[in-house]
Amino acid sequence: MYVAVKGGEAAISNAHALLADRRRGDRNVPALRLDQIVEQLGLAVDRAMGEGSLYDKELAALALLQARGDLIEAIFLVRAYRTTLPRFGYSRPVDTGAMLIERRISATFKDLPGGQMLGPTFDYTHRLLDPNIVGDEVPQPVIRAAEPERAPRVTDMLGQQGLMEPDGDTDPEGEVGDLTREPLDFPLDRDLRLQALARGDEGFLLALGYSTQRGYGRSHPFVGEIRIGEVEVEFDVPELGFAVSLGRIRVTECQMVNQFKGSAKVPPQFTRGYGLVFGQAERKAMAMSLVDRALRARELGEDIVAPAQDEEFVISHSDNVQATGFVEHLKLPHYVDFQAELDLIRRMRAEHEAKEALE
Amino acid sequence: MEGVIDGAFADPVMQSQSVFRALMDALANPGTMRKLPVPRAIGTSMIPELVSTLLTLSDHDTSIWLDEVLRSEPANVQFASFHTGAPMVAEPGRAAFAFVHSAEAMPPLDQFNPGTQDYPDRSTTIVLAVPSLSGGPALSLRGPGMKDEVHISPSGLPGDFVGQWEINRALFPRGVDLLLVADGHVMGLPRTTRIAEGQ
Amino acid sequence: MTALPQYNFAYLDEQTKRMIRRAILKAIAIPGYQVPFSSREMPMPYGWGTGGVQVTASIIGPDDVLKVIDQGADDTTNAVSIRAFFAKVAQVQTTTHTAEASIIQTRHRIPEKPLTEGQVLVYQVPIPEPLRFLEPRETETRKMHALEEYGLMHVKLYEDIARHGRIATTYAYPVKVEGRYVMDPSPTPKFDNPKMHMSPALQLFGAGREHRIYAVPPYTEVVSLDFEDHPFEIQHFAEPCALCGATEVYLDEVILDDRGGHMFVCSDTDNCEERRQAGHVGSLGTGREAAE
Incomplete structure (x- = not known):
């Protein structure tokens, strides 16, 4: 006997109850606390903050817990919360040159002022599963004896010798665009493009950056520098006449040093690709800087031949909240549209058969 | 039947590593004799040198071909199947590895697979047992892997070997590669080697 | 808890080693030709030497002495990491001395001390296809190799000359092996290219992410591509090493x-x-x- 599907509301409510149950899992297993997630799943928290465009570890941890660990779902939750917040203004540009550095490496110079510092990295770990980490016993880290020496940025050092192009020609007093406030209008300026990339999907940017290495828009990249650490966020208060500190945030910065370019007027020099992301997010920052450099093709007069150089293609598809929404919307009912299609195709088939019968 | 079951390497990991290094060194240095570790004889026409290379190179992913003499002895076929799981093919032209008991049982070189111009690696490697790696007619070799001319004198090569080899060489990058085995040693003749008769 | 994972000698399982060994034998028989192989996941990321590590793991035995360098140095972090990996999973002796090593795994350099017969130099290769930056599609480059159609490479090098007055490739400088295959020497500086020519050592190249293995047997012709009016030249440094005074080194x-x-x-x-x-x-x- 045929029974029409009904009772959507009850179905949804039941589904959500089931989701909550599954999210909690076995009640005999202690529930996760947010501080456990913040402390022990820190890189997931960082990614949720970065692509969620909101610096708040507790909220990101909550989003992760609620999303059962699904990162894009957590990012969606953070974004959806962020958009509800009032806006007070825009901070001053952060000074990454004054960063309290925890990790800093350069692939272009073996040694340099400030030194190379590996920091808390997966690099050089052997990816062998280690059952010994389950538990509370951990080795004490070696604590740095002295304050680290000043670490000037590699790109600045190259810049002083004229080997590196200047860092853009954006007016420091000019207004910076805000893609969360205005719809995008192609072609974009670099500020908007970098914003889009900073919140873009890590996997998508990784694949695009990778494609440039494999010849689809090659840019001869070198990691001039990657630095991870805390920077001060300052806010200009016109009433006070000076900037006040809002606190510190952890960021990852990647400066890619790319292919020299020269023309009749300008002598050859290295060009930049830039990545800056909330938290410890090295892969994302590196991918971002590769894609940033690729997207500067138009500005630098290079032929646009590869997907990573196609601004509209890249920026239109880099946002995973948008992407997941549209892809997953295909689950939603399309009965009406499909019905129209069905009708059309049936009519065309009927005409086809009629024609064949005549012949 | 005893040899069929337990005739393989006693320590497969280490022994196949040292056999492989002998084969690699042999092909990288054509005409030199390399010591080939062997398991104890299985008591059939498949001599230990053939067994060694078979066990080191073949598995489910490689098609192998045994010549008529080897194939006529069921214990050889059982041994190869049991220890390698390699699919046995009837035509030499479909084999990744061909194991040949003696020059008399050896088809002409052009019966084996020379690979394609796009994928010259999809070719047959032939392992040929000869009575001895010395004492035969003098041959001189030139090509990659050799600083100067190398002189060899394996005995029991097929008739008109030098002529057949010249045709094989001319196919480059296509072509077959040859490993000669005897007396606990192996000698490699990759497709790049130019062979002339005499000193 | 699940049981502790057990790993084979040199990490790779025997079937994987056999597959890689077969590829190595073909690579030696067809110098400069890139043999496709089914690269495995390694406990280190792609791009960090997984190809080289797989090659080394497939050839290494208990009697080997292993040296690992990255950028020429034994003490760079990735070199230390890979050396420690093999010391752990294959219990082999390691060294920093070029002359003592039977296997040298390298990223981006060839040692200054001339290699000798019996040594194996294993290169870590990121992009094995020398034509990749002229033609990103594998189907096309395969055809070009098959037909020995290398005109595009010469056009590219000549465009460099037209634009910059010289060939502007400084590393991963393409070579022709034994007069047939154009090959990528891995991103070594072109300074090292002449060392590949007629080297007494066996040179093996592993590209894990790109699933390719290739080889240059000992005493094999390796010629850097150039033009009669613009012959191949290596880099020269204006000053000697500040520590040891060496000239004619990188x-x-x-x-x-x-x-x-x-x-x-x-x-x-x-x-x-x-x-x-x-x-x-x-x-x-x-x-x-x-x-x-």
Whole structure:
């Protein structure tokens, strides 16, 4: 006997109850606390903050817990919360040159002022599963004896010798665009493009950056520098006449040093690709800087031949909240549209058969 | 039947590593004799040198071909199947590895697979047992892997070997590669080697 | 808890080793041709030497002595990491001395000390296809190799000359092997290209992420591509190594301050240390102690 599907509301409510149950899992297993997630799943928290465009570890941890660990779902939750917040203004540009550095490496110079510092990295770990980490016993880290020496940025050092192009020609007093406030209008300026990339999907940017290495828009990249650490966020208060500190945030910065370019007027020099992301997010920052450099093709007069150089293609598809929404919307009912299609195709088939019968 | 079951390497990991290094060194240095570790004889026409290379190179992913003499002895076929799981093919032209008991049982070189111009690696490697790696007619070799001319004198090569080899060489990058085995040693003749008769 | 994972000698399972060994034998028989192989996941990321590690793991035995260098140096982090990996999973003896090693795994350099017969140099290769930057599609480059159609490469090099007055490729400089295959030497500086020619050592190349293995047997012709009016040239340094005074070696630039101060030191740390121990001193070196 045929029974029409009904009772959507009850179905949804039941589904959500089931989701909550599954999210909690076995009640005999202690529930996760947010501080456990913040402390022990820190890189997931960082990614949720970065692509969620909101610096708040507790909220990101909550989003992760609620999303059962699904990162894009957590990012969606953070974004959806962020958009509800009032806006007070825009901070001053952060000074990454004054960063309290925890990790800093350069692939272009073996040694340099400030030194190379590996920091808390997966690099050089052997990816062998280690059952010994389950538990509370951990080795004490070696604590740095002295304050680290000043670490000037590699790109600045190259810049002083004229080997590196200047860092853009954006007016420091000019207004910076805000893609969360205005719809995008192609072609974009670099500020908007970098914003889009900073919140873009890590996997998508990784694949695009990778494609440039494999010849689809090659840019001869070198990691001039990657630095991870805390920077001060300052806010200009016109009433006070000076900037006040809002606190510190952890960021990852990647400066890619790319292919020299020269023309009749300008002598050859290295060009930049830039990545800056909330938290410890090295892969994302590196991918971002590769894609940033690729997207500067138009500005630098290079032929646009590869997907990573196609601004509209890249920026239109880099946002995973948008992407997941549209892809997953295909689950939603399309009965009406499909019905129209069905009708059309049936009519065309009927005409086809009629024609064949005549012949 | 005893040899069929337990005739393989006693320590497969280490022994196949040292056999492989002998084969690699042999092909990288054509005409030199390399010591080939062997398991104890299985008591059939498949001599230990053939067994060694078979066990080191073949598995489910490689098609192998045994010549008529080897194939006529069921214990050889059982041994190869049991220890390698390699699919046995009837035509030499479909084999990744061909194991040949003696020059008399050896088809002409052009019966084996020379690979394609796009994928010259999809070719047959032939392992040929000869009575001895010395004492035969003098041959001189030139090509990659050799600083100067190398002189060899394996005995029991097929008739008109030098002529057949010249045709094989001319196919480059296509072509077959040859490993000669005897007396606990192996000698490699990759497709790049130019062979002339005499000193 | 699940049982502790067990790993085979040299990490890889025997079936994987056999597959890689077969590819190596073909690579040796067809010098410069890239043999496809089914690269495995390794406990280190792609791009960090998984190809080289798979090749080394497939050839290494208990009697081998392994040296690992990255950028010429034994003490770079990735070199230390890979050396430690093999010391752990294959319990092999390791060394920093080029002459003592039977297998040398390298990223981006060939040791300054001439290699000898019986040594194997294993290169880590990121992009094995020399034509990749002219033609991104594998189907096309395969055809070009098959037909020995290398005109595009010469056009590219000649465009360099037209634009820059010289061939602007400084590393991963393409070579022709035994007069047939154009091959990528991995991103070694072109300074090292001549060392590949007629080397007494066997040279194996592993590209894990790109699933390719290729080889140059000992005493094989390796010629850097060039033109009659623009012959191939290697880099020359204006000053010798500041620590050991070596000339005719490849040097790293080290920045000393942010006011343009810098010095040049040997990229090959083993060669530099040996020279200092033998009493050679550069402008900033203090002989033996500096090597400690």
